[in-house]
Amino acid sequence: MRIRFGNVTESGVARYPEIVAAPGHFFLISGPSGVGKGTILEEVKKDSFLKSQMHTVQSIKTRPPRPGEDTNRTDSVFKTLADVTRMKENQELFQWFPYAGHVYASSRQDITDAAKKGGIILFELAAKVAQQIKQAYPEKTTTVFIAPPDEATLRERLKGRGTETPEEIETRIKNATGELALMSQFDHIIVNGQGQLQASIDKVKALIHTILKNQNQTTPSKAA
Numbered sequence: 203m204r205i206r207f208g209n210v211t212e213s214g215v216a217r218y219p220e221i222v223a224a225p226g227h228f229f230l231i232s233g234p235s236g237v238g239k240g241t242i243l244e245e246v247k248k249d250s251f252l253k254s255q256m257h258t259v260q261s262i263k264t265r266p267p268r269p270g271e272d273t274n275r276t277d278s279v280f281k282t283l284a285d286v287t288r289m290k291e292n293q294e295l296f297q298w299f300p301y302a303g304h305v306y307a308s309s310r311q312d313i314t315d316a317a318k319k320g321g322i323i324l325f326e327l328a329a330k331v332a333q334q335i336k337q338a339y340p341e342k343t344t345t346v347f348i349a350p351p352d353e354a355t356l357r358e359r360l361k362g363r364g365t366e367t368p369e370e371i372e373t374r375i376k377n378a379t380g381e382l383a384l385m386s387q388f389d390h391i392i393v394n395g396q397g398q399l400q401a402s403i404d405k406v407k408a409l410i411h412t413i414l415k416n417q418n419q420t421t422p423s424k425a426a
Contacts, residue, residue: 226317234378
């Protein structure tokens with residue numbers, strides 16, 4: 203289902219000078235549902251050193267909370283479509299992604315505050331939005347795609363979660379095809395196959411450490 207969000211029905215990213223000038227670096231992780239990217243991120247966030255160097259941003263959602271969903275989480279907030287549309291019209295959104303009748307977004311102020319702190323700004327995003335951020339902020343973005351070894355493995359993982367109906371699994375597999383088509387455009391591809399979870403976690407950590415090392419070696423300069 204496509205919805206009209208302001209004057210568009212597609213996802214988008216805005217380029218703001220204050221974010222360009224801020225020292226923070228976007229680290230964007232994408233991949234199809236069931237590939238294990240959420241588990242990888244949770245483990246990366248437990249790293250005692252990286253925890254102090256990374257900033258997560260609040261996800262704005264126009265969908266209603268799911269049954270039992272914690273609405274007091276600091277990493278997400280629920281708003282009406284009218285509220286989020288107004289934010290977009292007032293240039294208060296950093297990125298937005300209409301999906302399945304709802305909009306998922308992040309605020310300009312939230313991203314600006316995180317970017318000014320330096321370090322890593324960590325996102326889990328749809329592949330299309332990750333590429334749009336890369337295009338808008340190429341000088342300060344690293345993209346990582348977490349891929350399954352094959353469709354059969356992905357299907358088994360989705361079935362094993364027990365959270366989707368067979369119809370929903372087929373929809374996610376179809377969506378995964380679209381995500382995989384964008385995989386070659388990512389800076390890094392990590393195949394998270396059977397028994398490779400820890401290796402995938404270590405690879406993500408290594409990439410973040412490299413970015414932080416490069417940040418520390420770069421002499422700050424005035425924005426053009």
